[in-house]
Amino acid sequence: MTVRSAWHLPTGQTREDTRLAVSLGMASAAPLLTRAGCVFGGLQLTGTAATGMQAKLSPGQVWIPGTSTGSQGGYPVTVDSDTLLTVADGHSSLARVDALVVRVYDTDYDGSGTYEAALELLQGTPAGSPTAPAVPKNAELLYEIAVPAGASAAKGITWASAITDRRRYTAALGGIVPAAGGAPHNGAYIGQYRDAGGRLERWDGTQWAKYIPDSVLRHTADWGATTSATYQEMLTDTVATLTATFTAPASRWVSLTLGAFTAADGDATAYISFRLRTQGGTEVLAPSDDRAAALFGAGRASISTCFPVGNLTPGAVYTATAAYRSSITGTRVHFDDRFIRVDPVA
Incomplete structure (x- = not known):
């Protein structure tokens, strides 16, 4: 059958039809595959003693997508009470890593001869640098447990450091899903x-990619000066340019703020502006008095300006570099405590 419906025909609806129908309400991972994961807050694993071989799993729910075939559908699984789990004794001289999984058995796909869901502790291979066993089909990894050499009821597992949380989470279709410590989920759609x-x-x-990228703040207390009447990115007596590299948000706009503690000799005006470049070095905006903070005349003052920059390419990387000039060629202007801040606009 190529077209299916559920709760439609008076007879003949299969378990596969039902699983595929229920999957419509879950976050997707592919056209016929739902995203595996837990319902947030449940299935907490803790040791029953500070050191021992038993642990307790709290109640919770998890969605297991069928991965034997593309049209298998998914299985909602519930653990409805605290469950005690006993880890097998460790190897005499080598450590191992075990894996706790929730696994679905469906003989229609796996030939297991049974229809059930189970919690399983999969034993890893003892080794000098052990790794966890592979997760089988139709299963979801919850935790990895480091089992030291010689572990037993008399010399147990130190649970506080032995458990690695590998739970992933899922949500209803269109929901915002928490990222977690398990194998990463790629997005299903742009x-x-x-x-x-x-x-x-x-x-x-x-x-x-971050929907609203991080704000970027760059500051230097390195004092410098220039006598150039054209914009310069490098000041005398400084060791580097002042730059802020940022990622453009989806809105295409950022707010760029820059400033410094400034002084000028004589009657010169001190200007601080910025040059904007792409990651490849192409100039987008040249420094300009229209986009500058300025100190007019002799004296000292802290100056700053805030300028909106738009028409950027979302996700692209840009660099803003401070640039400076004097209004009078040969007359020195000074800049200290310089900074650039870039704030993405939502």
């Missing part, structure tokens, strides 16, 4: 969002 440590990320078709 424009999908996830929560990565409190920051919103968007799938751009190739990678997860």
Whole structure:
């Protein structure tokens, strides 16, 4: 059958029809594959003692996508009470890493002869540098457990340092899913969002990118001066230019602020502006008095300006470099405590 419906025909609806229908409401990973993962907050693993061979898994729910065939559909699995798990004794001289998984058995696809869901502790291979066993089909990894050499009921596992959380999370279709410690999920479509440590990320078709990139602040207390009447990026008595490299947000706009503690000799005017370049070095904006903070006349003052910069390419990397000039050729102007700040606009 190439076209399926559920709760439609008076008879003949299969379990596969039902699983595929339920999958419509889950976050997708492919046209017929839903995103594997846990419901947030459940399935917590803790040792029953500070050192021992038993651990307890709290109640929770997890979605297991069928990966034996493309049209298998997914399985909602619930652990409805605390479950005790006993880790097998360690090797006499080598450490190993075990894996705790939730696994679905469906004989229609795996020939197992059974229909059930199970919690399984998969034993790793003892080694000098052990690795966790591979996760089988139709299963989801929850935790990895480091089992030291010689571990037993008499000399147990130190649970506080032995458990590595590999849970991934899922959500309803269109929901924002937490990124977590398991194998990373690629986005299923351009424009999908996830929560990565409190920051919103968007799938751009190739990678997860911050929806609103980080603000960038660059500062130097290095004093310098110039006598040039044309904009210069390098000041005398300084060791480097002042640059801020940033990623353009989806809005295409950033707010760029720059300033310095400034002084001027004679009747000169001191200007601080910026030059904007692409990552490849192409100039986008040249320094200009229209985009400058200025100190008019002799004296000292802290000056700054804020300028909106738009028409940027989302996701592209740019560099803003401070540039300086004097209004009078040969008359020195001075800059100290210089800074550039770039704030992406949502």
